[in-house]
Amino acid sequence: xxxxxxxxxxxxxxxxxxxxxxxxxxxxxxxxxxxxxxxxxxxxxxxxxxxxxxxxxxxxxxxxxxxxxxxxxxxxxxxxxxxx
Amino acid sequence: xxxxxxxxxxxxxxxxxxxxxxxxxxxxxxxxxxxxxxxxxxxxxxxxxxxxxxxxxxxxxxxxxxxxxxxxxxxxxxxxxxxxxxxxxxxxxxxxxxxxxxxxxxxxxxxxxxxxxxxxxxxxxxxxxxxxxxxxxxxxxxxxxxxxxxxxxxxxxxxxxxxxxxxxxxxxxxxxxxxxxxxxxxxxxxxxxxxxxxxxxxxxxxxxxxxxxxxxxxxxxxxxxxxxxxxxxxxxxxxxxxxxxxxxxxxxxxxxxxxxxxxxxxxxxxxxxxxxxxxxxxxxxxxxxxxxxxxxxxxxxxxxxxxxxxxxxxxxxxxxxxxxxxxxxxxxxxxxxxxxxxxxxxxxxxxxxxxxxxxxxxxxxxxxxxxxxxxxxxxxxxxxxxxxxxxxxxxxxxxxxxxxxxxxxxxxxxx
Numbered sequence: 218x219x220x221x222x223x224x225x226x227x228x229x230x231x232x233x234x235x236x237x238x239x240x241x242x243x244x245x246x247x248x249x250x251x252x253x254x255x256x257x258x259x260x261x262x263x264x265x266x267x268x269x270x271x272x273x274x275x276x277x278x279x280x281x282x283x284x285x286x287x288x289x290x291x292x293x294x295x296x297x298x299x300x301x
Numbered sequence: 302x303x304x305x306x307x308x309x310x311x312x313x314x315x316x317x318x319x320x321x322x323x324x325x326x327x328x329x330x331x332x333x334x335x336x337x338x339x340x341x342x343x344x345x346x347x348x349x350x351x352x353x354x355x356x357x358x359x360x361x362x363x364x365x366x367x368x369x370x371x372x373x374x375x376x377x378x379x380x381x382x383x384x385x386x387x388x389x390x391x392x393x394x395x396x397x398x399x400x401x402x403x404x405x406x407x408x409x410x411x412x413x414x415x416x417x418x419x420x421x422x423x424x425x426x427x428x429x430x431x432x433x434x435x436x437x438x439x440x441x442x443x444x445x446x447x448x449x450x451x452x453x454x455x456x457x458x459x460x461x462x463x464x465x466x467x468x469x470x471x472x473x474x475x476x477x478x479x480x481x482x483x484x485x486x487x488x489x490x491x492x493x494x495x496x497x498x499x500x501x502x503x504x505x506x507x508x509x510x511x512x513x514x515x516x517x518x519x520x521x522x523x524x525x526x527x528x529x530x531x532x533x534x535x536x537x538x539x540x541x542x543x544x545x546x547x548x549x550x551x552x553x554x555x556x557x558x559x560x561x562x563x564x565x566x567x568x569x570x571x572x573x574x575x576x577x578x579x580x581x582x583x584x585x586x587x588x589x590x591x592x593x594x595x596x597x598x599x600x601x602x603x604x605x606x607x608x609x610x611x612x613x614x615x616x617x618x619x620x621x622x623x624x625x626x627x628x629x630x631x632x633x634x635x636x637x638x639x640x641x642x643x644x645x646x647x648x649x650x651x652x653x654x655x656x657x658x659x660x661x662x663x664x665x666x667x668x669x670x671x672x673x674x675x676x677x678x679x680x681x682x683x684x685x686x687x688x689x690x691x692x693x694x695x696x697x698x699x700x701x702x703x704x705x706x707x708x709x710x711x712x713x714x715x716x
Contacts, residue, residue: 256451257441260460263476264475
């Protein structure tokens with residue numbers, strides 16, 4: 218899963234940030250920090266599911282689990298590991 | 302009863318928090334009919350002050366029009382005051398169906414259903430026509446009532462960046478597997494006054510087999526050559542699947558709203574939309590007034606033509622005076638101040654000069670985008686606009702923002 222965090226960071230930056238926003242890092246609080254609203258989380262979830270051919274159950278896709286790039290990467294790794 | 306001091310204190314703390322954050326809203330009491338010239342009591346108990354109203358949704362100046370008032374009186378006499386029922390039990394009069402026919406004809410759709418308000422129309426429409434197998438894709442700046450309706454619906458929800466068609470297309474591709482896709486936008490965005498790119502949106506929806514919903518509350522009656530709305534302006538009459546709109550703004554300004562569009566979708570709302578099923582019918586007096594409004598608008602475009610000229614005159618005056626404005630060509634013309642406190646101080650100074658215009662700031666608009674939202678009416682005469690402009694320039698000079706750019710204003714006042 219090399220580069221997973223970079224892929225997520227790049228997607229979040231492109232999807233949610235305005236041109237003049239402060240740059241993000243892996244630990245920036247996304248939902249609790251008001252950068253991503255819980256409504257808009259759905260596109261990130263679907264993007265990850267399509268890209269890594271996984272299914273993240275709704276009960277795992279909580280605002281807490283999506284609150285930073287690092288946390289999202291851990292969640293994705295959990296399900297990528299389960300595929301095989 | 303269970304309202305001990307502890308609970309009272311909890312709410313008092315919350316209210317105090319709203320006040321401390323500078324977000325406390327105070328009503329201003331108007332002692333006259335809605336019009337360009339109004340008499341206001343503010344703060345409560347203060348002597349009445351005559352001011353020019355620059356912030357109402359009375360776009361066509363019909364809220365107190367004598368013919369509309371007369372028609373409402375006649376409706377009151379002939380159909381009574383209230384119906385004491387929801388529509389489907391015993392709350393539908395002939396005039397309710399007549400207004401639905403008139404709106405269908407005016408908007409160029411297939412059918413229409415009245416709601417107690419457009420807030421109710423937006424609250425009810427999504428759950429009535431979509432299921433959990435579907436997706437709603439909305440512009441990130443849609444009105445709060447659409448957001449509430451979306452929240453009440455079991456379909457998946459995603460958003461696209463404001464008016465960004467490439468981003469919308471990405472989302473249509475991302476959700477290609479969904480049973481139904483519904484794209485959701487305001488026609489004219491209420492805080493910025495810009496218009497949705499409906500021509501491009503219709504083309505995208507055609508390409509990806511998606512339906513399109515437009516809330517035209519800030520458009521119906523005056524946008525487009527004959528005032529039909531943003532779909533007329535963008536050349537896509539007959540191609541919008543659902544239009545929601547209000548009678549509480551240009552169309553008489555009393556209350557009420559509707560869902561208009563494809564016959565089956567409107568029928569689904571009639572069968573399933575909860576605010577329609579479980580809320581009272583629109584009062585006969587209001588329906589009678591709106592029917593007169595529709596008659597006036599169908600007979601002549603004089604009022605929307607005057608509104609268009611007034612809005613262009615006002616925008617030109619503000620631009621030449623050196624204010625920073627939001628781009629657009631609608632009667633919603635925001636004067637950008639960026640700083641929340643500045644917007645409040647500016648509004649107060651305008652009021653002292655006899656101009657009633659409200660400052661908007663976060664969370665009503667995004668952080669750092671505070672503004673005075675001005676709204677022009679066909680009820681304004683050029684003299685009103687000249688006097689208002691004079692006051693804006695005077696106050697603008699006081700705060701030293703005339704001719705200043707956005708970064709310069711932010712440097713002086715912060716965000």
